[in-house]
Structure formats: structure tokens, C-alpha cells
Amino acid sequence: MAKHIYCHIPFCAAKCPYCDFYSESGRDNSVIQDVFSAMRDELRSLENPDRVETIYIGGGTPSFVNSRLICFLLDTIRETNSVRPGAEITIEVNPSSMSYDKAVEYRDAGINRVSAGIQSLHDDHLKTLGRLHDAKGAEECLRDIRKAGIENISADLIIALPGQTTDDVVEDLNKLAELGVKHISTYSLSIEKGTPFYRRYSDNIEDLVPPEKEREMYHAVRDELVKLGFIPYEISNSCLPGYESRHNSSYWEGEEYFGIGAGAHGYIDGRRYMHVNDIGQYIKDPLGTDTEEILDDESKMREYPFLKLRTTEGMNLDEFKRRFSADAEEIFGDAIKANIQKGLLIKEDGFLRLTRSGIDWSNKVFEDFLC
Numbered sequence: 001m002a003k004h005i006y007c008h009i010p011f012c013a014a015k016c017p018y019c020d021f022y023s024e025s026g027r028d029n030s031v032i033q034d035v036f037s038a039m040r041d042e043l044r045s046l047e048n049p050d051r052v053e054t055i056y057i058g059g060g061t062p063s064f065v066n067s068r069l070i071c072f073l074l075d076t077i078r079e080t081n082s083v084r085p086g087a088e089i090t091i092e093v094n095p096s097s098m099s100y101d102k103a104v105e106y107r108d109a110g111i112n113r114v115s116a117g118i119q120s121l122h123d124d125h126l127k128t129l130g131r132l133h134d135a136k137g138a139e140e141c142l143r144d145i146r147k148a149g150i151e152n153i154s155a156d157l158i159i160a161l162p163g164q165t166t167d168d169v170v171e172d173l174n175k176l177a178e179l180g181v182k183h184i185s186t187y188s189l190s191i192e193k194g195t196p197f198y199r200r201y202s203d204n205i206e207d208l209v210p211p212e213k214e215r216e217m218y219h220a221v222r223d224e225l226v227k228l229g230f231i232p233y234e235i236s237n238s239c240l241p242g243y244e245s246r247h248n249s250s251y252w253e254g255e256e257y258f259g260i261g262a263g264a265h266g267y268i269d270g271r272r273y274m275h276v277n278d279i280g281q282y283i284k285d286p287l288g289t290d291t292e293e294i295l296d297d298e299s300k301m302r303e304y305p306f307l308k309l310r311t312t313e314g315m316n317l318d319e320f321k322r323r324f325s326a327d328a329e330e331i332f333g334d335a336i337k338a339n340i341q342k343g344l345l346i347k348e349d350g351f352l353r354l355t356r357s358g359i360d361w362s363n364k365v366f367e368d369f370l371c
């Protein structure tokens with residue numbers, strides 16, 4: 001049924017002022033334990049004939065909860081699924097809730113990939129973001145993970161922060177490479193409705209990095225990553241050869257996955273669902289969903305270019321034909337021609353890819369394929 005499992009741990013030590021992901025802070029241990037028991041119940045209800053190839057424990061902040069609960073979750077996954085030896089098992093961590101001992105416990109539980117929310121290696125920018133760690137703590141966290149024997153480390157960075165220069169980010173990238181990080185995800189700051197940042201910046205928009213400057217920074221970051229030997233394999237993700245995220249790549253392939261936990265999204269049997277963003281409700285009904293959408297063949301076909309064009313490899317036109325028994329150039333003829341003419345798409349070696357400026361206008365290009 002699915003080779004991939006995503007588990008959402010909806011707890012954080014404190015809410016960052018820019019974040020609109022579903023997570024809660026200030027919950028006591030008994031509630032946290034109840035959520036893990038509900039996740040066990042959800043996992044026990046699954047029937048999965050497929051061997052699991054990737055598990056991703058995200059959040060929220062999974063490293064915020066006691067590592068015994070993470071081990072419990074992984075044990076339950078193994079009890080209810082057949083997990084392939086060598087499966088990629090990732091956990092997201094924050095420097096403020098990590099330690100060498102925790103990294104050892106994760107390694108012993110079979111976790112072989114860590115994604116660290118570093119965001120910046122500059123104290124002033126971390127302060128702007130309201131993060132609980134400083135640059136020294138972030139570096140220590142990465143050293144601890146390596147010392148524990150986990151080599152496959154990814155770091156998240158936020159770029160285009162108020163007052164941040166391209167040199168600041170380039171410095172961060174070099175430091176991360178020096179610290180042995182194998183995968184780097186860079187996201188430009190986006191101001192989401194309902195967050196404290198939205199209130200802070202809606203009347204002070206001039207404090208934000210202007211869009212042209214943000215794009216310049218984005219491309220400078222990609223160029224620097226290439227200099228450092230990283231391969232930008234997706235719009236926001238780059239890695240050293242062989243260190244692509246297998247879990248995230250499955251999303252861009254349109255593969256199905258279970259989404260476990262309050263606020264988790266899943267995609268099974270052509271049904272996309274989301275669990276309710278409410279831990280009380282989730283504890284009562286771990287199988288309940290908040291939204292559900294059935295993807296028919298037409299929707300899957302329209303969504304496929306949107307997923308594949310995010311990748312540097314692009315969309316293979318023969319693969320499209322094999323999957324959907326249809327010719328992409330006939331179905332999307334107008335969108336393809338118009339975007340090639342605008343210089344946003346390129347067709348080469350049987351693939352359709354975004355150009356450098358196509359990346360800047362990617363949302364516009366994707367929209368043309370969806371309608």
C-alpha cells in the first residue's frame with residue numbers, strides 16, 4: 001500500500017514567531033504520552049503489504065520529546081510494518097533540545113538520518129527568528145550527531161531575513177560544509193498570516209528583503225552550494241552526491257505514504273487526507289480526518305508535472321507516457337509552448353525542466369499545468 005511513513009510530532013519548546021506549522025508548546029508529559037499512544041493505535045489499524053523504505057519523523061520538534069517515546073514509535077512501526085533493512089529513517093531535531101546522548105539513543109533505535117533546524121549560524125539572525133539556540137549551540141549539535149556516528153545530516157537554513165546579507169549566508173554554507181553536513185535545505189522567509197511575524201511586518205514591509213534581492217540571494221546560495229560540491233537536486237534542496245532525501249524524493253515522484261499523528265498529511269489509495277490540527281481530538285479519534293480529497297486519474301496526471309518540475313532532473317516525457325498512457329506534449333501543449341517561449345522551461349534529452357528564470361517564476365509555471 002505504501003513504502004513511506006511520515007509521523008508528525010506536534011510539540012515544540014516554544015512557538016517561533018514566523019512558523020505556521022501545526023505544533024503546540026507548554027503541554028505536560030501525560031498529554032504528550034497520550035498522543036504517542038494514539039499514534040500507536042493509528043499504526044496498529046494499518047494494513048500495509050508493502051515493505052517500508054523510508055520513515056520520516058517530523059514536526060514540530062521531535063527532539064523536544066523524551067527519546068523513549070521516539071523509540072516507542074519506531075518499535076510500533078516495526079511491529080505493524082515490515083521495514084526494509086537499510087530503510088532511510090530520518091528525525092528532525094532542534095539544537096536547543098539535542099545532546100550527544102540523545103543522538104546515541106537515536107542511532108541505537110535505527111535512525112540513520114538527522115535533519116537539523118539550524119536556520120542560521122549568526123546570532124543576530126537567530127535572535128530575529130526567535131530561535132532558542134545560538135550559533136555555538138547549532139555547531140555543537142551538528143558535532144554531537146556526527147560524534148554519535150550518524151553521518152547523513154541535513155541542515156535547514158532560512159534566507160532573505162531582514163538585515164541578512166548574501167555574505168552571511170555564504171559564510172553559513174561554508175561552515176555547514178566544514179562541519180560535515182551532507183544535505184542543505186534553504187527556504188526564503190515567508191510571512192504567513194496569523195503569525196506574530198505577520199503582525200510585526202505588515203506595517204513595516206520595508207524591513208523585509210525585497211523580492212528581487214531575495215531572488216539574487218537564492219541564486220547566489222545555489223551557486224555557492226555548487227562550488228562546495230553540492231548538487232541542487234530540487235528547488236530548495238541540495239546535497240553531496242548520494243545524499244538525496246529518499247523520503248522527500250518519494251513525494252516528488254507522487255508516491256503514496258501514510259501520515260501518522262495530529263496534523264499529519266497522508267496519501268493512500270488515491271486519497272489525500274489530513275488529520276485534524278488538534279491533539280485532544282486526535283487522542284479521541286486517531287483515525288479521524290479533517291480533510292479528504294480523492295485524486296482521480298485526471299488530477300494525478302495534472303499534478304505530476306507540478307511535482308517533477310520542482311526537481312532539477314525535471315519531467316521525463318517517456319515516463320509520463322508510461323504512467324498515464326498519454327502524451328504530455330498533447331495534454332499540456334499550450335502550457336509547454338508558452339513557457340518555453342518565455343524562457344521559463346526548456347526541453348532537452350526527453351526531459352522538460354525549469355530554466356534558471358523558470359525557478360523564479362515556478363509557481364506561475366505550475367499553475368499553467370494545473371488548469
Ligand code: SF4
Pocket residue numbers: 011012014015016019020021023059060061094117
Ligand atoms: S521549532 Fe520548528 S516547528 Fe516548532 S515553532 Fe519553531 S519553526 Fe515551528
